[in-house]
Amino acid sequence: MTDLAPSPVVLDLPRRPAPDAARLTDADLVRLADEMECAPAADVVAWAAETFGSSLTLAASMTDGVLIDVASSVAPGIEVVFVDTQYHFQETLGTAEAIAERYPIRLRVVWPTTRPDDLWRTDPDACCNARKVLPMARALQGRLAWVSGLRRVDAPARAETPIIQRDARGLVKVNPLARWTDDDVEAYIAEHDVPVNPLISQGYPSIGCYPCTRAVAAGEDPRAGRWDGTDKTECGLHL
Ligand code: SF4
Numbered sequence: 001m002t003d004l005a006p007s008p009v010v011l012d013l014p015r016r017p018a019p020d021a022a023r024l025t026d027a028d029l030v031r032l033a034d035e036m037e038c039a040p041a042a043d044v045v046a047w048a049a050e051t052f053g054s055s056l057t058l059a060a061s062m063t064d065g066v067l068i069d070v071a072s073s074v075a076p077g078i079e080v081v082f083v084d085t086q087y088h089f090q091e092t093l094g095t096a097e098a099i100a101e102r103y104p105i106r107l108r109v110v111w112p113t114t115r116p117d118d119l120w121r122t123d124p125d126a127c128c129n130a131r132k133v134l135p136m137a138r139a140l141q142g143r144l145a146w147v148s149g150l151r152r153v154d155a156p157a158r159a160e161t162p163i164i165q166r167d168a169r170g171l172v173k174v175n176p177l178a179r180w181t182d183d184d185v186e187a188y189i190a191e192h193d194v195p196v197n198p199l200i201s202q203g204y205p206s207i208g209c210y211p212c213t214r215a216v217a218a219g220e221d222p223r224a225g226r227w228d229g230t231d232k233t234e235c236g237l238h239l
Pocket of ligand 1 (some may be wrong): 051085120123124125127128129132133208209210211212235
C-alpha cells in the first residue's frame with residue numbers, strides 16, 4: 001500500500017466550514033436527519049460538503065466504490081481515508097488502487113503504529129482498536145464531520161442508522177447510503193460501472209482483514225464470515 005500516494009486532485013470544496021457548522025446541536029442533527037431521510041445520497045453528501053468544507057472526510061472500506069462514486073460526483077476533491085490494517089486481502093488493496101486512479105478524490109491511507117503481530121488470535125477487540133479505531137481517530141483529528149457507507153441492512157445493530165448523527169467522538173457522522181438495500185447497491189454498480197472488490201463474487205459479501213474473514217455459503221448471514229467462532233460483530237469504528 002505504500003505505492004498508494006495521495007491523488008493529485010485540486011480541492012474543489014469550500015476550504016472553510018460554514019460559520020454555523022461547528023454549532024450544530026444534537027436537536028439540529030435529528031431535524032436534518034429527518035429532513036434528509038428520503039433525499040438522494042448525492043444531495044446528502046452535497047449538503048455535508050457545503051456545510052463542512054475541507055473539515056469533511058469520507059471513510060472507505062474498499063469493498064466497492066459506490067460511496068466514493070456518489071461523493072466525488074458532487075464533492076470532487078473530497079478527502080477519503082482508508083485504514084490499512086496491514087492485514088487486508090490483496091484484492092482489497094487492488095480495489096483501493098483502482099478507485100484512487102478513477103475518482104477525483106484525495107486518498108489518505110493511514111496505518112496502525114504497531115507492527116503485524118498475533119493479537120487478532122488472542123484479543124480481536126484490542127487488535128481492531130489498534131489497527132482500525134485508533135488510526136481512524138487520528139485521521140479524524142481536526143475534522144468536524146465524516147461520511148460513512150453504513151447501511152441499515154448491513155446488520156441488526158445498524159438497523160436504526162440515521163442519515164445524520166453525532167458519533168461517540170462528538171463529530172457529525174453522515175450516512176448517505178443508510179436507506180440503500182442490496183438491490184440498490186447492485187443496480188448502482190451496474191449503472192455506473194463502479195469498481196468492486198473481486199472477493200464479493202467469491203463468496204465474501206462482507207470483507208474485513210484476512211485473518212478474521214471467511215467466505216459464506218449461499219443463504220448464510222452475509223456477516224457470518226466476520227470473526228467467525230466469536231461473539232464479535234463490529235470492529236468498533238461505528239460504535
Ligand atoms: Fe485485527 Fe481481525 Fe480486527 Fe483486522 S479484523 S484489525 S486482523 S482483529
